Amino acid sequence: MATKLKILSACYLTGVTFFLFGCDQAVPTAYQIPKETREVNMPMPDAAEKQAATASSMNVLPGMQQAADAAGELTYKTPEVWTEMPASGIRKANFRIDDDKGSAELTVTVFPGDVGGRLANINRWGGQVGLDPVTPDDLPTFTESKTISGHRGIVVTLKGETDSILGGLLPFHGNTWFFKLQGGTETVLAAKNDFNTFLDSVTLPDTHH
Amino acid sequence: MNPIFKFFASLRLTVVLLAFSMMLIFFGTLAQVETGIWKTQKDYFESFAVVWSVPEQAVLHDALFWLHIPMPGGYLLGGLLFINLIAAHITRFKTTWKKSGIFLVHLGLILLLVGELATDLLSEESQMPVDEGGRSNYSQAFRDNELVLIDRSHPDHDTIHAIPSKLLKPGKTIEAPGTPLSIRTVNYYPNAEIGRATNGQTADSPATQGAAVKMGIVVNPKEEVYSENTINTATAYIEVLSPEGSLGVWLVSNVIDDRFPPQMVSLGEQSWELALRFARHYHPFEVELIDFKHDKYPGTEIPFNYSSEVMVHHNDSSKNQKALIYMNHPLRYEGLTFFQASFANNDKTSIFQVVRNPGWVLPYISVLLMGLGMIVQFGIHFVKFLGKRSA
Numbered sequence: 001m002a003t004k005l006k007i008l009s010a011c012y013l014t015g016v017t018f019f020l021f022g023c024d025q026a027v028p029t030a031y032q033i034p035k036e037t038r039e040v041n042m043p044m045p046d047a048a049e050k051q052a053a054t055a056s057s058m059n060v061l062p063g064m065q066q067a068a069d070a071a072g073e074l075t076y077k078t079p080e081v082w083t084e085m086p087a088s089g090i091r092k093a094n095f096r097i098d099d100d101k102g103s104a105e106l107t108v109t110v111f112p113g114d115v116g117g118r119l120a121n122i123n124r125w126g127g128q129v130g131l132d133p134v135t136p137d138d139l140p141t142f143t144e145s146k147t148i149s150g151h152r153g154i155v156v157t158l159k160g161e162t163d164s165i166l167g168g169l170l171p172f173h174g175n176t177w178f179f180k181l182q183g184g185t186e187t188v189l190a191a192k193n194d195f196n197t198f199l200d201s202v203t204l205p206d207t208h209h
Numbered sequence: 210m211n212p213i214f215k216f217f218a219s220l221r222l223t224v225v226l227l228a229f230s231m232m233l234i235f236f237g238t239l240a241q242v243e244t245g246i247w248k249t250q251k252d253y254f255e256s257f258a259v260v261w262s263v264p265e266q267a268v269l270h271d272a273l274f275w276l277h278i279p280m281p282g283g284y285l286l287g288g289l290l291f292i293n294l295i296a297a298h299i300t301r302f303k304t305t306w307k308k309s310g311i312f313l314v315h316l317g318l319i320l321l322l323v324g325e326l327a328t329d330l331l332s333e334e335s336q337m338p339v340d341e342g343g344r345s346n347y348s349q350a351f352r353d354n355e356l357v358l359i360d361r362s363h364p365d366h367d368t369i370h371a372i373p374s375k376l377l378k379p380g381k382t383i384e385a386p387g388t389p390l391s392i393r394t395v396n397y398y399p400n401a402e403i404g405r406a407t408n409g410q411t412a413d414s415p416a417t418q419g420a421a422v423k424m425g426i427v428v429n430p431k432e433e434v435y436s437e438n439t440i441n442t443a444t445a446y447i448e449v450l451s452p453e454g455s456l457g458v459w460l461v462s463n464v465i466d467d468r469f470p471p472q473m474v475s476l477g478e479q480s481w482e483l484a485l486r487f488a489r490h491y492h493p494f495e496v497e498l499i500d501f502k503h504d505k506y507p508g509t510e511i512p513f514n515y516s517s518e519v520m521v522h523h524n525d526s527s528k529n530q531k532a533l534i535y536m537n538h539p540l541r542y543e544g545l546t547f548f549q550a551s552f553a554n555n556d557k558t559s560i561f562q563v564v565r566n567p568g569w570v571l572p573y574i575s576v577l578l579m580g581l582g583m584i585v586q587f588g589i590h591f592v593k594f595l596g597k598r599s600a
Contacts (some may be wrong), residue, residue, distance in 0.1 A: 026373035030387035032366045033491050034346065113406050116414075116425040124422050127457075133417065 074108065074149075075176075077201035079194045082106070097183070097191055105190060106182020106198075110175050118169060121178070122156055125167055128182065129160030146196075149204040153177075156195070164188040166195050172204055218296035226290050229281055236261040236280065247352070248435035254283030256331050284326075291322050310586025325569025335490055336550065340499040341557050344522070346495045348563040349487040354463055356392065358385050358474065358481040372483070373488065377445055385600035389476065395446035395458055398430040403444060403462055414460065415446050421460030421482070428460070431535040445485055451476045459484035490563075494543065495522040501552060502560040508521040515549050517559040529549030534561065 001133055068194040074092055078084065085094040085105075093108040113123060122142065128142030134142065146155045146168065168179035168186055179202075181195050216222065237253035243264040244252070253259050261278045263270045281289075294315055302308060337348035354374035361367050368384045372392065377383075382393040395415050406425040416422055433441055444462035448455055459472055465483050471482040497520045504514040516535035521531055521542060532540040540547040546569070550562035 026375040028370070028372040028376065028383060030368065030385075030492070032368050032371045034366060035364075036361075036367055101220045111424075113425055116406070116422055120422055120425075123417070127418070 021161070030133070072121045073205060076198060077121050078198055084128045097181075097187060097194075099187050099190060101186040101190070102184030104181055104187045106179065106181040106195070111178070111179075112170075112175055114171065115176050115178075118154070121169060121176075122158070122167075124157065125165045125180065125182075126158050126160075129158055129163040129165050131158055131160055146199060148177075148179075149202050149206070151204075155199070157192075159185060161185070166192060168195075168199050171205075173206070177204065211353050216294065217292055218300045220297070221292075222293050223290070223297075226286055226293065230286050230290075233280055233283065233286065234257075236278065236318065239264065242266070245436035250337070252282075256282035258282050258283045287322050287326065291319065294319060306575075307589060310582045310584070310589060313582030313584075313585060314579050317575040317582060318579075320571055320575035324568050324575060327568030327571065328566055331568060332564060333490070335488075335563045337496060337547070337563050338553065338558055338563045339496055339517075339519075339561070340554070341498050341501055341559075344495040344497045347489045347491045348561075349489045351440065351487060353488040354485055355488040356445070356447065356461065356483075356485050358388060358390065358480070358483055359471075360388075360481050362479065363459075371488075374443055374445075374485070377447075383449065388481065390456075390474070390481070391450045393450060395448055395449040397443075397445040398428065399432045399433045399443055400441040401444040402429045402431055403427070403442065403460075403463070403464065404429075414520050416458050416460040418457035418474075419459040419461075420465055420469065426460060426461075443485060447483070447485075448551055449483065460482055463487055492543070492545070493525075495526070496521055496547070496561070498559050501556055503552060503556045515552060517549055517561070 015120040043107050059157070076093070078095060081097065081099075083098070085096055085097040087093050091109055093106075095106040097104045097106065116124075119134075119136055119139065122139070126133065142158060143154045143156050146153055148168060148170045149172070151170060151172055153168055153172075156167040158167065158168065162185060163183065164185040166181040168177075170177040170179075179195075179199060181191060214368055233253055237249055240253060240261065243266065259280060259282045261280065263273045267273075285546045298312075298315065302312065304312065305432050316439055333350075335348035335350050337345055338431065339345045356372045356374060356377060356532070358370040359367055360370070370388050372385065374397070377394040377397040377398050379394050382391050384391040404427055406427045408478070414421055414425075414427060416426075420426065428444055428446075430444075431442075440463075442462060444464075446458055447461055448458045452455065456474060456476065458475070461484055465472070465484070466486060472484065474481045474483045498517055499520055500518040501554070502514065502516045502518075503512060505512050514535065516533055518533050519540070521528075521530045521532065521540075523543075528543075530540075530542065532542075534540050534547055534549050536549060539549075544565060544567070546564045546566070548562040548564065549559070550557060551560040553560060
C-alpha cells in the first residue's frame with residue numbers, strides 16, 4: 001500500500017511541478033508579421049528629409065501644446081534669403097535656408113521648464129548630428145553666452161561631419177525657448193552671422209516687466 | 210492497511226476538504242472586493258496556501274485588523290481531493306456493474322479537476338479592439354508587457370524581436386534574438402506615473418536618448434494595481450548595447466504607444482523601433498468589424514443587446530468566415546474563442562476578449578460523464594426496485 005501512496009504523491013507532485021515550471025517560461029522571441037500600415041519615420045539619407053523626420057518625431061505630451069500656446073507670439077527680423085514656413089503645432093516659427101551647398105532649417109520652439117537642463121539638450125542636439133555626448137567641463141568650447149530679448153541665453157555651435165546645428169537656448173520666465181538651425185554643415189556655418197542677427201532681432205512676448 | 214494510505218483514502222478527509230473548499234470560496238469572494246477577480250484567483254485558487262485578513266475598506270477593519278485566517282489554497286485542496294478520490298477507488302471500490310454509475314460520476318469529477326488545472330495553467334486571455342470598418346490581426350494581453358525591437362526595413366514584412374517584461378530585471382542583460390543588439394534593464398517599474406518635469410523639478414533621469422530626453426519626462430513609481438479595468442503603466446529604463454558598446458538609455462512605457470512617434474535605435478545602416486507594450490499575439494487572420502450594435506430599451510439608457518458583426522479574413526481564404534458575436538454567442542475560430550467583452554469610442558469600437566483554452570472541452574465532457582453516471586446509477590436501482598415489486 002505504501003508503494004501505491006508513493007506512486008500517487010509522486011504523480012501529483014511531478015504533475016504540478018511540470019505545469020508550474022514547464023509551461024510558463026517566458027523567452028525572448030523573434031518573428032515576422034505582415035507589413036503594418038502605421039506610418040513610421042525611418043531615417044532618410046537626405047539632409048532636408050532628415051530634418052522633416054526629426055521635427056515630426058517630436059512627441060507632444062498633454063500640456064505641451066497648451067504651454068506653447070500660452071507662451072505667446074514672438075517678433076523677429078529675418079534675412080531676405082530665408083524662406084518663412086508656416087508655424088505649426090508646438091513650433092512658433094519655422095524657416096528654410098537654401099544655398100548652393102545644400103539646405104538647412106531653423107525652428108523656434110518653446111517648452112515649459114528646463115526640459116532636462118542645458119547639458120541634456122546640447123547632448124540631444126549633438127546626437128542628432130552624430131557627436132558623442134559631452135561633459136559639463138566641455139561646454140565652454142561649444143557655447144557662448146548671448147543676450148536674447150533682454151535675457152541671458154546661450155548659443156551652441158555643434159559641428160558634425162555632414163550635418164551641423166547652430167542652437168540658441170533661452171530660459172525665459174519658467175519656459176525654455178529653443179532656436180535650432182540644422183542642416184548641411186557648410187550651409188549652417190555660412191548662415192552663422194545671419195543666425196546671430198536673427199537672434200538679436202528676436203523679441204519675446206514679455207508680460208512680466 | 211498502511212495508516213497514511215488509509216488517511217488519504219478516508220471519507221472523512223473528503224468531507225474536511227470539501228468544507229475547506231467552501232471556506233475558500235467564501236473568503237475568496239470577500240477578497241474580490243479589495244483586489245479584484247484576477248488577483249483573487251491567483252492568490253486563493255491558483256495557490257497552495259493563503260492568509261485572509263479583513264479588507265481595509267470593511268466596516269470592521271479597525272476592530273479586526275489583527276485577524277488573519279490561514280487556509281489551504283485551490284491547488285492544495287484540488288490536489289488532495291484528486292489523491293483522495295483515486296486512493297478511495299484503489300482501496301474501497303470494486304469495478305462491478307452495480308457500481309458503474311458511481312464510477313462514471315467519479316471519473317467525471319477527476320476530469321473536472323484536471324480540466325480546471327489545465328485551464329489555469331494553459332489558457333491565455335487577451336483583448337482585441339477593432340474599429341468599425343477596421344481590421345486587426347493581433348490581440349493584446351492586458352497585464353503582461355513585452356519589450357520589442359521592430360525592424361521595418363523589409364518592404365514585405367516587419368520583424369519583431371520581443372522580450373517578455375518578466376525578463377526585465379534591473380541590471381540584467383538579455384540578447385535581443387535575431388539582432389546584434391542586447392538590452393540591459395536599468396530599471397523596471399510594474400506601474401508608474403509618467404509626466405513632464407515641472408518648474409524647478411530637475412529631470413533626474415538615467416535616459417540619454419529618445420522621448421524622455423526630448424521632453425524631460427520624469428517617472429514616479431507606483432504600487433501595482435489589480436482591480437478590473439485598471440491598467441498598470443509598466444515603465445522601464447532600457448540601455449541598448451551594440452557589439453561596440455552602449456547606444457544609450459531609453460525610457461519606454463506602455464503609455465508611450467502608437468499615438469506617439471516611434472523611438473528609434475540605430476546601429477550603422479540598421480534601425481529598430483524600441484517600445485514597451487502590452488504583449489501581443491499575432492494571428493494568421495484578420496478580424497474586420499463590419500458593424501457594432503448597442504441597442505437600448507426605447508426611451509432609456511438600459512442596454513438590451515451588444516453585438517458585433519465580423520468578417521474573419523484568413524491567409525488561407527477558404528477559412529474566411531462571417532459571424533455575429535453577442536452575449537453567450539462567442540465565435541470559436543482556430544482554437545480561439547472571441548467573446549463580446551466591451552466597447553468604446555462612442556460605439557464605434559468593439560472590444561473582444563480572445564481566449565485560447567486548449568482544455569475548454571474537458572468540463573463539458575466531465576459534466577456529461579457525471580450526468581450519465583447518475584442516470585446509470587439511478588437506472589440500476591430503479592430496475593432493481595421494479596424487479597422486487599413484481600416478485
